[in-house]
Amino acid sequence: MTKYEAECLCKHINNFKFLFSIVFWYDLLNQINPVSKLMQKVNFDISAALKLLERLLMYFTNLRSNDDEAFEKFILEATELAKEIDVEPVIEHSQGRILARRVRRNFSYENVDEPINDPKDPKLHLKVNFFNFILDVAINRVTERFEQLKEHNDIFLFLYEIEKIKIMTRNELIKHCADLQLVLTDGDSAYINGIEMADELTVLTTMVQSNLSPIEILKFVINTGDFAPNGYRLSGLAMIAIEHELAEQLNDVDVVKDFANTKARKCNFNK
Secondary structure, eight states: OHHHHHHHHHHHHSSHHHHHHHHHHHHHHHHHHHHHHHHTSTTOOHHHHHHHHHHHHHHHHHHHHTHHHHHHHHHHHHHHHHHHTTOOOOOOOOOOSSOOOOOOOSSTTSOOOOOOOOTTOHHHHHIIIIIIHHHHHHHHHHHHHHHHHHHHHHHHHHHHOHHHHHHSOHHHHHHHHHHHHHHTEETTEESSOHHHHHHHHHHHTTTSOTTOOHHHHHHHHHHHGGGOGGGOOOHHHHHHHHHHHHHHHOOHHHHHHHHHHHHSOOOOTTO
16 A cells, blocks of 8 residues: 555656646745744844735735746746656646635736636646636735734834834824824723823933833833833833733733633533
8 A cells, every 4th residue: 555655646746747836836935934934033023024024925916917927937947847857847637636716806906817627728727726826825815914014013113113203293103102092992991091101202212222122121111110200100101011021921822722612612422
């Protein structure tokens, strides 16, 4: 049985479509890897991650917009690889075991490719049902991440840049703090007061060095929040700093497990 499975595996690997998929996936994953590594860090730079995601999204979008040219480029690379390992660079038609799925479109003007299963044109079949399909999925996933991170960045970015706070007008600072208050409001309960936080940030800029990281500033607020000049208390900033410390102590696995145990239906399968 093992020998038969090995022979079947060898047959599938010794195939030009498989080589094409390797070349294509290698390129995609090589572009995704730097972004993935950065976003897995505990203290990653949101602005830097946002720029990398935007660059990645642009790369995928360009491939999809110029799909004919991009597809031929990967075909050429796969052909070179096929010659090195003595595989005939011919795209054979095969139905495959995976059915093409519909991809959600973000905009009405985006292309919609109908699944193609024409034995007379296996190259077009590979382009539409594999190449374009994978790119559409990748673009949708990266777009979702990009929009989520951008929304967070637009709200919290001003807290990361003490130097810019120093040159902001009071109205600009109050607007940023008011937007943050709106996000941190649950029903009738607000975690911070926007105007008070604007005053606290103004005081904080006179107390800290410009080269401190956001984490260092949060620790500074916790340690010196009650000792600000003129008896001013940094209560709103201290609340954010304390919640940051508590969040670091949370175990994601335990939280998900507790949530699942609470929400999951109790089914007795022994009846």
